[in-house]
Amino acid sequence: MYNQFLNYRKKMKDVESAISLLNWDMETYMPEGAASMRSGHISTLSSIYHELATASDYESMLKNLQDDTTLNFSQKRNVELCLKDLSRAKKLPASYVEALSHATSSGFINWQKAVKAKDFSLFAPSLKKLLTLKKEEANYVGYEGHIYNAFLAEFEPGTTSEEVDIIFQDVKEKLIPLLKQITQKESADNSFLKVHFDEQKQWDFSLELLKQMGLDFKYGRQDKSHHPFSTSFGSEDCRVTTHVHANDVMNTIGSCIHEGGHALYEQGLSAIAYGLPEAQAISYGLHESQSRFWENNIGLSKAYWQYNLPRMQTYFPEQLQGIDLSTFYRAINIVRPSLIRTASDEITYHFHIMIRYEIEKALLTDQIKVEDLPAYWNAKYKEYLGIEVPDVAQGVLQDVHWSHGAFGYFPTYSLGSFYAAQWHAKLKELYPDFDAKVACGDLAFIKEWLNQNIHKHGRLYSASELCTKLTGEPLSFKYFLSYAQNKYLP
Amino acid sequence: MYNQFLNYRKKMKDVESAISLLNWDMETYMPEGAASMRSGHISTLSSIYHELATASDYESMLKNLQDDTTLNFSQKRNVELCLKDLSRAKKLPASYVEALSHATSSGFINWQKAVKAKDFSLFAPSLKKLLTLKKEEANYVGYEGHIYNAFLAEFEPGTTSEEVDIIFQDVKEKLIPLLKQITQKESADNSFLKVHFDEQKQWDFSLELLKQMGLDFKYGRQDKSHHPFSTSFGSEDCRVTTHVHANDVMNTIGSCIHEGGHALYEQGLSAIAYGLPEAQAISYGLHESQSRFWENNIGLSKAYWQYNLPRMQTYFPEQLQGIDLSTFYRAINIVRPSLIRTASDEITYHFHIMIRYEIEKALLTDQIKVEDLPAYWNAKYKEYLGIEVPDVAQGVLQDVHWSHGAFGYFPTYSLGSFYAAQWHAKLKELYPDFDAKVACGDLAFIKEWLNQNIHKHGRLYSASELCTKLTGEPLSFKYFLSYAQNKYLP
Numbered sequence A, B: 001m002y003n004q005f006l007n008y009r010k011k012m013k014d015v016e017s018a019i020s021l022l023n024w025d026m027e028t029y030m031p032e033g034a035a036s037m038r039s040g041h042i043s044t045l046s047s048i049y050h051e052l053a054t055a056s057d058y059e060s061m062l063k064n065l066q067d068d069t070t071l072n073f074s075q076k077r078n079v080e081l082c083l084k085d086l087s088r089a090k091k092l093p094a095s096y097v098e099a100l101s102h103a104t105s106s107g108f109i110n111w112q113k114a115v116k117a118k119d120f121s122l123f124a125p126s127l128k129k130l131l132t133l134k135k136e137e138a139n140y141v142g143y144e145g146h147i148y149n150a151f152l153a154e155f156e157p158g159t160t161s162e163e164v165d166i167i168f169q170d171v172k173e174k175l176i177p178l179l180k181q182i183t184q185k186e187s188a189d190n191s192f193l194k195v196h197f198d199e200q201k202q203w204d205f206s207l208e209l210l211k212q213m214g215l216d217f218k219y220g221r222q223d224k225s226h227h228p229f230s231t232s233f234g235s236e237d238c239r240v241t242t243h244v245h246a247n248d249v250m251n252t253i254g255s256c257i258h259e260g261g262h263a264l265y266e267q268g269l270s271a272i273a274y275g276l277p278e279a280q281a282i283s284y285g286l287h288e289s290q291s292r293f294w295e296n297n298i299g300l301s302k303a304y305w306q307y308n309l310p311r312m313q314t315y316f317p318e319q320l321q322g323i324d325l326s327t328f329y330r331a332i333n334i335v336r337p338s339l340i341r342t343a344s345d346e347i348t349y350h351f352h353i354m355i356r357y358e359i360e361k362a363l364l365t366d367q368i369k370v371e372d373l374p375a376y377w378n379a380k381y382k383e384y385l386g387i388e389v390p391d392v393a394q395g396v397l398q399d400v401h402w403s404h405g406a407f408g409y410f411p412t413y414s415l416g417s418f419y420a421a422q423w424h425a426k427l428k429e430l431y432p433d434f435d436a437k438v439a440c441g442d443l444a445f446i447k448e449w450l451n452q453n454i455h456k457h458g459r460l461y462s463a464s465e466l467c468t469k470l471t472g473e474p475l476s477f478k479y480f481l482s483y484a485q486n487k488y489l490p
Helices: A002-028 A032-054 A056-066 A073-091 A094-117 A124-141 A149-155 A161-184 A199-213 A249-268 A284-298 A302-315 A325-332 A349-364 A370-385 A411-430 A434-439 A444-453 A463-471 A478-488 B002-028 B032-054 B056-066 B073-091 B094-117 B124-141 B148-155 B161-184 B199-213 B249-268 B284-298 B302-315 B325-332 B349-364 B370-385 B411-430 B434-439 B444-453 B463-471 B477-488
Strands: A220-224 A230-232 A238-242 B220-224 B230-232 B238-242
Touching (some): A002 A032, A002 A056, A002 A238, A002 B002, A002 B032, A032 A073, A032 A094, A032 B002, A056 A073, A073 A124, A094 A124, A124 A349, A149 A161, A161 A349, A199 A220, A199 A302, A220 A249, A230 A249, A249 A444, A284 A411, A284 A463, A302 A434, A349 A411, A411 A434, A411 A444, A411 A463, B002 B032, B002 B056, B002 B073, B002 B230, B002 B238, B032 B073, B056 B073, B073 B124, B094 B124, B124 B148, B124 B349, B148 B161, B148 B349, B161 B349, B161 B477, B199 B220, B199 B238, B199 B249, B199 B302, B220 B249, B230 B249, B238 B249, B249 B284, B249 B444, B284 B463, B349 B370, B349 B411, B411 B434, B411 B444, B411 B463, B411 B477
Parallel strands (some): A220 A238, B220 B238
Antiparallel strands (some): A230 A238, B230 B238
């Protein structure tokens, strides 16, 4: 019976992998004229997947297995999690899923138009429609406490909006004064990094860095796309993409390391458990804890560049001539309030997220109207970051997420960073020579620790269980605060 | 009701397109470690496709439509052809399909081993197993006349083994003496083409040639793979691949033009009829009539190179310095018996095919034993081409087809060439200035004629109907013979 379940899950995963490949190809190699046909391919396979994921045979199979006392811990857990996923999937009527799919398709198109025209009113009707649908969804899936929990349950299962509130209260109370302290003495110059760096050499260097992290190119690859992303068709085929910025080399490198962190998580999932929750990432926040750990805690550290700056200088001897480690390190770690989330530093980043989180809660509870959103956004940027927003394209329209109906997603970015700081602290405790090892280019022990302690468990433990198991307590903001203080105050 | 049928066919085609993308990716970009997982993806989607293609709901839908008197010609024909496909698909029990799938998987692996070791005995057991299964298949699907018709029906529907026999009788009687005449006076030298040609420049030049043919890169692309192939996910996404041979530039170019011909067919199929027989190629032979028409009748013609040799010289000024059109033309048209089918000229090519066809018929009717195959092969090469086969890798094991269980496929290569000659003759009759136009780089009228007369009909007409409609008679070897005589005898 359990074998039958394994085969069924394998079939589901095979279909899901085909959908992921259709998406990967769409962002990398697909000729432009194929766009509308491709959305048809994806929609057909998604509905086949949905049928498999909600089939009554599958449900009976799971219910029978639930009563099977011969199953071991991981088998039981796999069955439990599949039942949980099935129960959520079944709550959404097919008509709702279809309506949402149409609303997000046209929402995305209208968002693109609005960005281009710098005109929020072109997107507002879509956003209203999406909010109405998402509120409907919340009623279908049900929730306790704040309506936001209905969406967090999808992206960050086990974490409530009330818990996120507490964390962002910390951000507000402790990060705002810290930011003031840092920016008062900020005087670094990064202009030498904003000149032209040969694109092929950036690409070659990024591959070197990915290999250094331990990304296994026998089971993965890097390609180019407009927006960098990572994807996986099972742990034996995990791919990253990047966008090479000719005049912003650190943007390229940062995003390569970031996506590499995601891909290491996917490569670290069990190949044997292909198709099972045991071979799935715990949550979006945990996934982001991997990417942001590598991108920031490692990739913006002095030790990392002690090893890699000389390497980078061999690729770019002209641009980096005479740049010493300390100059380079300060240049890549400038903290300064800015308009665009994706280009922000590791401290102000969380204000960008907090603003979006507060707005999402306000929208979902009708505390603000969609029409008033741009003004509300601009006021928040003034309040938290002290900056003026020149237009909606650089303001409320800068992220694609809402056009996809992805409410409840943004906080996972901050949670990921805070988890990352907690892993970082633990690793430094376990390896007192952590920085010395990194400074010699030894990253293998880090990958190994992440593999053994986080990746290999898949979803067998919840984020909170795993965090407590590894660090002795659930997620706590104090680790990030202490990381930021130690890094930026001296 | 017809709309329901359209939606169902679209769904089937979406799944088929996803399978094609999984295959395309496997041959182009997939990391090597993903191979076994990928065959799982393909196998799962193939079985989903098979379920859709044989579903009883689908059958009832088709049977109801069969009685619908309101349908027009193309609608009726779409329904008829779907019923025909369904009927064939239903005849194969799932257990047989699975057994064949396993036999071809291991057959392919053993074939690779046998090629590497130059040891036929490593492949012989697989070949025996495959032959047994294919004979079983013939009984499931049924046939009239020769057992070979059971397989031709799949690749070249409407053409019988008895008709193919007549054509190859012509090949034997007329091409053998012609070949003798040609080779007696063959003295051209192509050594200047067998030196190193920069790979990137070969790639760039091949793209120029594909664009010149009218391949629309808004709806297609070229990538690299070990063996060149073309694929399509619908007429809005048709892709070719190539293998760049550093020391054999004409091999690269010939295969690019060949695959381009396939892709033009696919791009020329109706986008509106996506998923219907009306948007499918007629047969393997007709597909090959497109690729070989472009590769040989156009791509090896003097007029074509009158326009393109100067272009090629701008890419490769050093290698082609002082080479005049007549020298170049003779060098790319050397006719000489050789060992390897895929590297053979357009005349001797058909002896390679004829040998395979005769062997397949003999194997399927137990006239020869698998053990005796290498000796039989070598004797045939001696008889028809007058050459000695040094080893099985360059002999009986040179093609992958049998390891895939693809019996009945080879003759479509020759049929394709003979159809191509018939189109060529018709075009020359319609356009008395055919060569003059080609010599000016005007290929648009050719593409247009193929689009309007062949591509756009899809499967609405059979190969024979279409051929008669276009040229006044069914396929006839005389066009190829006359093409060959006119080209090679003067």
